[in-house]
Amino acid sequence: MLSTTSCSIIAIHNLFKTFQLKSKSICAVCDVTLDVIRGETLGIVGESGSGKSTLARIMVGLLKPDSGLVEFEGIDVHNPSKSERMYLTQNIQMVFQNPYASLNPRMSIMDVLAEPFVIHKKFNSKQALKSRVYELLEEVGLNPQWANRYPHEFSGGQRQRIAIARALALKPKFLVCDEAVSALDVSVQAQIILLLKRIQKEYGLTMVFISHDLSVVRLISDRVGVLYKGELLELNRSSDMYCNPQNHYTKTLLNAVLPADVSIAKSKLEASA
Incomplete structure (x- = not known):
């Protein structure tokens, strides 16, 4: 497993982000520093409100931090030049939690998937x-003949496949999946995880996979980071994290996941394969 900062594709330095809630200030991301190693899948876990989604949005440039730095291949994600911004939008993509809300209901799937190419003027x-x-639809296991259908004609799992296809359109280097399977049935979750694992290998992607479900994260991640109240409490290899957690909160999270949950998740994954 690569572990040096020279091999990182994303470098995060001393990140802070606070939100004002009435008279109270909430630190959603508190002094987080980490590197995402090129080619890995980094899992980020934590309970609801731990700062996972805030960190994800800052990482891809959708949300500005109060302070700190996020670099993608040495480029400041939040202060890029015009040419750097174009490079970032092509190479950093995100898949969101809700497949029902992430697709424009008034656009056909053909238009949804064609949009990135039109914006970046990729085809004459x-x-x-x-x-x-059509190739993109095939890559995510959907029938190309469905391209003229609309989002409401698809199931949740199919919509998430479409969202993944859209994220892959420009062949990015870095993909963030923010609770990308949590709204889906368990059997469908396994199918999407298999798809992500295959795509990561075929595209040479670096991925950050965010979830509150430790049994799911274990199936896909090379390393796992644990967030609690905005703080990164632990970051370790997946195998070490689950066998020998170093932080008390990590142990509490693991104790809340029955061993059977992991076995069932593995069985679902194998059955889907």
Whole structure:
């Protein structure tokens, strides 16, 4: 397992983000420093309100921190030049939790998947553009003949596959999945995890996989970080984290997950394969 900062694709330094809630200030991300190693899948776990989604949005540039720095291949994610911004939008993508809300209901799937190519002027030929959209649908296990359908005609799992296809359109280097399977049935979760694992290998992606479900994170992650009230309490190899947690809170989280949960999740994954 790579472990040196020279191999990192994302470097996060002393990140802080607070929100004002009435008269109270909430620190959602509190002095977080970490590196995401190129080619790995880094899992981020924590209970609701621990700062996972806030960290994810800061990481991809959707939310500015109060202080601290996020660098992608040495580029300041929150203060890029015009050319750097274009590079970042092509190479950093995110898959959100809710597959029902992340797709425009008024756009056909063809238009949804074609949009990134149109924005970045990737194709001169409409036929070439359509062919690439069909390829994307096939890559995520959907029938290309469904391209003219609309989001409401698909199940939750199918919509999440479409969201993943859209994220992959420009062949990014870095993908953040923020609770990307939590709204899905357990059997569908296993299918999406398998898809993500295959895509990560085929595309050479670096991924951050965020979830409150430790049994799911264990199935996909090389390393795991534990967030609690905005603080990164522990960061370790997945195997070490689950076998020998160093932090008391991590132990509490693991004790809340029955061993059977992990076994069931593994069985679902194997059955889907």
